[in-house]
Amino acid sequence: MATVGWKRGQFRLTGHPMNGEMFEAWLRAEGRPMLRESLRNTRFRWCFGNRRAKRRLRRAARTAFRPGGTFSLAMVRQLNRLPVVVRGCAAGIQKTGYRQLCTFDAEKNLSVVPRGVVQYDFKALMVSELAGMAQVREFSGLTERVLAAAALEAERALFDVIAKGRQLVDDTGRGMIMGADRDFRWKLNGSDGHYYYAASLQEGADLTNSRDRRRFLAAMRELYQGQTVHLKRMRVEEISETRETFRIRQTVESGNGPATMTIRVRKTRETEETILTRSF
Numbered sequence: 001m002a003t004v005g006w007k008r009g010q011f012r013l014t015g016h017p018m019n020g021e022m023f024e025a026w027l028r029a030e031g032r033p034m035l036r037e038s039l040r041n042t043r044f045r046w047c048f049g050n051r052r053a054k055r056r057l058r059r060a061a062r063t064a065f066r067p068g069g070t071f072s073l074a075m076v077r078q079l080n081r082l083p084v085v086v087r088g089c090a091a092g093i094q095k096t097g098y099r100q101l102c103t104f105d106a107e108k109n110l111s112v113v114p115r116g117v118v119q120y121d122f123k124a125l126m127v128s129e130l131a132g133m134a135q136v137r138e139f140s141g142l143t144e145r146v147l148a149a150a151a152l153e154a155e156r157a158l159f160d161v162i163a164k165g166r167q168l169v170d171d172t173g174r175g176m177i178m179g180a181d182r183d184f185r186w187k188l189n190g191s192d193g194h195y196y197y198a199a200s201l202q203e204g205a206d207l208t209n210s211r212d213r214r215r216f217l218a219a220m221r222e223l224y225q226g227q228t229v230h231l232k233r234m235r236v237e238e239i240s241e242t243r244e245t246f247r248i249r250q251t252v253e254s255g256n257g258p259a260t261m262t263i264r265v266r267k268t269r270e271t272e273e274t275i276l277t278r279s280f
Helices: 020-029 032-040 049-064 070-079 082-096 115-130 142-163 210-233 236-252
Strands: 004-007 010-013 102-104 108-114 175-181 194-200 260-267 272-279
Touching: 004 142, 010 070, 020 032, 020 049, 020 142, 032 049, 070 115, 070 142, 082 102, 082 108, 082 115, 082 142, 082 175, 082 194, 102 210, 108 115, 108 210, 115 142, 115 194, 115 236, 142 175, 175 210, 194 210
Parallel strands: none
Antiparallel strands: 004 010, 102 108, 108 194, 175 194, 260 272
16 A cells, blocks of 8 residues: 655655565564564563564554654655656756757757656665654664655656646746656666656746746657657667666765766777766
């Protein structure tokens, strides 16, 4: 059952963010020391002590992650930054020259943003911002599971909204998530599909204004159609090469959150060497 939903332009928790499956997986992996500590503090350990210690530990975890608590409120605030992450991924694609995934003219640009890239960066952002909060610090490992699950559910909810035909203007007023394709087989981090992110390069553009937004979408039609045709013509080798470039970027970046990657191609007589650098 989903615990993150999209309503009236915002994410909201629709249930408890921690479920029993997460808790059991954490106990098997990282939670044994805490269970032993809980058992040590259990009276009459000979009488179902392990079961009672586990139950008490689970209650403590559910309290720490409870909806409406300090951690959950902070998590919802971070979930609502997902459109900003989509914009950041689009800006990175434009900046680093993924030529298959962007097109532009003097007044506007369009980026194809694979879902796998958004999911990876969003999970990294959530963990880097929230995993160290005092309310959940003792549940190391479980916190990361809760955040990763919430990030994936939020991305899934947003993608469903966009795929049904809704556009979402970002907080700058100059860019928008204008569409989505469910079926393109990127196979990046186990996900298919991508977003279309469009941005106006004109000073004073305000896409929150319905008339300006209609004009912008009409002007974007040619770029959008050209980009979709180009994607359909991509060879399997080109898709695989693009996917591998993203995977290399994710491998070399730090564990402290999304890094901005710069990709350059150095030509020599014999070959072309791709060089990836990071800026923070």
